[in-house]
Amino acid sequence: MPFPRLHLDPEHEMFRDQVRRYLKDNMADKVAKWRDQAHVDREDFKAFGDNGWLCLWAEEEYGGPGIRDIRYDQVLQEETIRWTDIGFFHNAHSMLVGPYLDRFATPEQKKRFLPGAVSGDTIMAIAMTEPDTGSDLAAIRTRAEDKGDHYLLNGSKTYISNGIIGDLFVVAAKTGEKRGQIGLFVVTADMAGFSRGRHLKKMGLPVQDTAEIRFDDVKVPKDNLLGDPGMGFAYMAECLAVERTMSAISSLSHAQAAFDVTLDFIKERRAFGKPVGAFQNTRFVMADLRARLDATQAYLDQCVMLANEDKLTPEDAAAAKLICSELQGEVVDAGLQFHGGAGYMDEYEISHMFRDARIARIYAGTSEIMKEIIGRGIGLGERELT
Structure with a gap:
């Protein structure tokens, strides 16, 4: 069982149940179509708006619920990846683009741009x-x-x-x-x-x-x-911590889903007369990944709480993005390996997950850039040492 997540309140779990039911009943079956046409249908963005799930932070005067609690966005992203596809980028709309309007737009600009973003009629x-x-x-x-x-x-x-x-x-x-x-x-x-x-x-x-x-x-x-x-560069830097936190949430949610897909497979798939999961190497690899997923989740959840209080440092956001995206890559790679030849077949979900995960170590800042940020934060920047 995954480690308990004490940063979530009962209200967050009620929200999770609501999101899960809707996605299972109304969107899970659409993923194959989205993949074939290479985009999510506009009506599905609109459905998120109709449910009140876009730009949760937007105030009531602009059509939103005014929920300034990233834990709800975290839950929404976790369930989206679990039941639909990591490529449904409503989180980019709400939590990558949206914060620029939230932080830097005038009230007049918000009145023009936010209602459509909240309703899903305007995709950002x-x-x-x-x-x-x-x-x-x-x-x-x-x-x-x-x-x-x-x-x-x-x-x-x-x-x-x-x-x-x-x-x-x-x-x-x-x-x-x-x-x-x-x-x-x-x-x-x-x-x-x-x-x-x-x-x-x-x-x-x-x-x-x-x-x-x-x-x-x-x-x-x-x-x-x-x-x-002339301040756009500073504005972008100001929003990067939340952006990288959302990227980390996506990566770790994807890794958790890939772990579960693999666990189900190795319990059923047999080799040499016993389940693949019964072999010591399989057990040890999966045990190691389970422990690291739980430890990483605990760190990420703490980052979310810090972000809620606007106390998340660039270095901590970079660390979250780094460790979550790197672990995501390891989990999907191990999952595909344990699927054997089946993992290379398009009909198995782990095959899609393997391909989808690779970009996570590149977008929102490469792993190398994340290490640079962390390194400078501990006083190992070039300027500090020369």
Whole structure:
């Protein structure tokens, strides 16, 4: 049995039961269709909105329940991965893009943008990564020129999650000549000059649509600027801790689900006259993974509590993201190995899980970047030592 999770209250478990029942009854059977078409249907985003599960933090005046407790988002993500697919990126909509509107939008901007995001009529995405920049966001080339009553936006972005079905994009663009002088702009898909490029084919996560997008002389109204036009880099850094916590939640939820899929399989699959799970090597590997999953869950749950109080440090968020994504990779790899040849077949869930998990050590900051952040936090940065 998994280790008890004492950070959750009875209200969170009641919410889990509600989410679980709905997903099992209404969405679990849709996953094959989502995988074939390479995106979640808009009606399913809308269903999450109808249930009140999008942007839980949004205040009532904007259509939301005003629940500022990340534990509910954690439970929602755990059940989504358990009963549908890790590629359903409602968490990116609510907890990656949403916080930029929550923290930096004016009340007038919130009145314009949040009701549709809460209802699921407006699907949100964030546009930061560019073809030649990767993790070096300070080096982006997309530019927003101040034209007096508007900004003129030109450039391109790639690897944009929700890029095909998205309606509203928070776009990072250079606003000056200094490195890292960046602004954040709200761009909607109906603006002249906005276009979508390729629907990118990926090794895994087929359910999560990923696209290239372009901006060709897009006139962005001044009142679509979030906060200060030169503070975008600082704003992104401010939101990264929660983003990486959500990424860690996804990774560990996926690892837990992969462990359970594998456990069921090795109890039933037989080799040399006995269940695969009866062999000592299988028992030892699974026992080790069970212990590490529980220990990692305890650390992650503590990070969630710190994030709730806005006390989570960048180093702790990086550590959570690092250990959860690395453990996810180990669990799905062991699970596929224990499935034997069956694990290589598309009809077995572990095959999808194996492919879907690989990106977790790359997006939201690579494992190497996470180690850099942690290393600098303990005084081992280049500047400190030279």
